[in-house]
Amino acid sequence: MNIVKVDPQGNYTLKVVASDGRIGIFDVRPYLKYEAFVDLKNQTEFCQLSNGGYFIEWHCGSDLSADTIEAQWQVIPEKANINDVH
Secondary structure (H helix, E strand, O other), rough: OOOEEEEEEEEEEEEEEOOEEEEEEEEEEEHHHHHHHHHHHHHHHHHHHHHHHHEEEEEOEEEEEHHHHHHHHHEEEEEEOOOHHH
């Protein structure tokens, strides 16, 4: 999966748009118990992320691969027009 857009949502979730137009919600809360993700408990830090296409990375250095996201996300039954994604 290639990530074309990722938006932090409330309650430590991410709205992710894949290159094939699938949209899903990924819950980061289960990862917050691990040392690598503890900084993300701060909502400001959680919202500071960048999209690397095959991964996302937070300012603090925490990251998740697209494969991890795809394995655990909840797909929303709508498709994005990837030409409209910026």
